[in-house]
Amino acid sequence: MAQAQLPLETPLSLPGHPKAWKWYDYFTFNVDHKVIGIQYLVTAFIFYLIGGLMAVAMRTELATADSDFLNPNLYNAFMTNHGTIMIFFWVVPAAIGGFGNYLVPLMIGARDMAFPRLNALAFWLNPPAGALLLASFLFGGAQAGWTAYPPLSTITATTAQSMWILAIVLVGTSSILGAVNFIVTIWKMKVPSMRWNQLPLFCWAMLATSLLALVSTPVLAVGLILLLFDINFGTSFYRPDAGGNVIIYQHLFWFYSHPAVYLMILPIFGIMSEVIPVHARKPIFGYQAIAYSSLAICCVGLFVWVHHMFTSGTPPWMRMFFTISTLIVAVPTGVKIFSWVATLWGGKIRLNSAMLFAIGLLSMFVLGGLSGVTLGTAPVDIHVHDTYYVVAHFHYVLFGGSVFGLYAGIYHWFPKITGRLLDERLGILHFVLTFIGTNLTFLPMHELGLKGMPRRVAMYDPQFEPINFICTIGAFVLAFSIIPFLINVLWSWNKGKIAGDNPWGGLSLEWTTSSPPPIENWEVLPVVTKGPYDYGIEQRKGSTNENEEE
């Protein structure tokens, strides 16, 4: 245990308090935000492995044009649950539940979240939801894709589809409870010496994320509950033959599921804004621009959902409106990208694993963003709708973006969480394999899509076979890239080099406590005297002006 270098005035732990949690505390209804954060991260990572195996199975099937590895129903079940797991059980819980819970109180100088028991409850909704989803395979697994569009979802594998719906409603509830907690915590529980413009950018991002989750998740819940009624109780909300309408489902679904993209990327943007300045040893460029652009994405992002429905008989004025609003989102996103590049510019860059993943994210997210702009434009979208071009786009955003960001965050905060450093050589190997694997898998998919290969199929036109084979090799590289990472984490957690309180020389508050932090985070709460990104700036006497570098 790394308990070195506690400040001198630190009194020892209060009597009657355990000094650290035991391993079995991580399997209980524990209300400590750090325990909950780790519970989220580990649970989510297990689901990442499960969802990853499904992807490998699908890519194996797609190596050849015929259906020769998975039977088509199993392929559909994997396709549906791969998407569902990666979104609802990996990226969202890892980024928001994991990093959010672990870091937000530490970054704002709070001893815990505002509602610790609610927080634990929100986590414990996840394991039963995951179990329900996996159990649905006993009934054939949901077949209708992660979007579960009726009428397909109301007529195929209805038992499994109902279990799928219940699982999503459970994690949705968890997400809403978490959002309430984050909003109140960030709003009200900053240490008194911290002003709003000293709030770390990760917390700004979490605030925007939580607002978005708060207003969009309940709408998804409504859409899915109506679907559940259609499947099981004979209603006809989405049955055109009985006066219902399938488009209503699409509106309710995408009102959540477009913002869901931001639920998966805004916290990652927050991680980027923390990792880049520390390892570039420079103040962040455009603190306010980054902070407010998160809120701008949150607001504009609520009014773009119809770009997923350009081919659903959408009237021309709607296509026009939603094309424009979609393109507007590129502006605040671009603001962030340019700010990070400007932060890197001229910095004393420490090119370790965390920074490599952050720069890798930057390069690939730009690609994903550009294909996003083309897809947001109705004429192009209508041409490539439901092709592999779409698959390529969102994997660049969600794998090249979100997953790279999660890795960057893990390499960056692992020393804080465990008190030990991850091994750099294994880390760099992990990065190289992941970077090659990602581009090998997803770059060729752009071409497949533009040539017209439809997504969500187990069999395809043999002319696409060579490109598909490259994608499959890439998928295997990605699968193997996990191995050095797993070895690294498991080995370093027990035997890694002792990290000390602040191995990166970070200025945000989580680095002022020991690694791992004690229960309740600090014996004496820290006092904020300078901004979280004032690297290389001498503190002026008696002032805390941290925006003057702009």
Add this chain to the structure above:
Amino acid sequence: MQGTIDSQTTAITADHGHEHPDFRVLGLLVFLISESLMFGGLFAAYLLLRGMHAQWPPEGTEVELLVPTINTLLLLSSSFVIHYGDVAIKRDDVRSMRKWYWITAAMGAVFLGGQVYEYLTLGYGLRTNVFANCFYVMTGFHGLHVFVGILLILGVIWRSRRPGHYSAQKHTGVTMAEIYWHFVDVIWIILFTLLYILTRF
């Protein structure tokens, strides 16, 4: 949220020795934003379906007004009744707070009874047509919220049996039950307008 600051209440964080101000009322208000959006999604779906039909409600579906109007008046007045309870606790008068909360809970129960009576006597069931689908799902979902509201009120009454549990300075639970009840009431007004009044025109 002003109320929390004024009343200077503090909650002991579970398993932690440290105290911070009580943010539960604020938390409830934030949560109710989410709840509103859930009903908002239902209302939007209803209005879209309504807009797609030339005749709404469909031929042969008669919307009954008498019982729901009585129910509406009942629920509306219960919002005033529960407010008397809140006023009472601010005067440190636990006895009359309990009295007003009992009355509110009873009115809520009668409302639910009226709802069930309506379900049993209506000429259409859940599956009859799309309007009936919406009608039962929306009123049912709202009824579920009324039920939760009654449970919250009964919880407050149960806790207040211990002298000193609530006082003029410390009554977050009482306030939260009241806020939730008002919310349920506001949602009903919108539902009543959409499902009953607007179907007459």
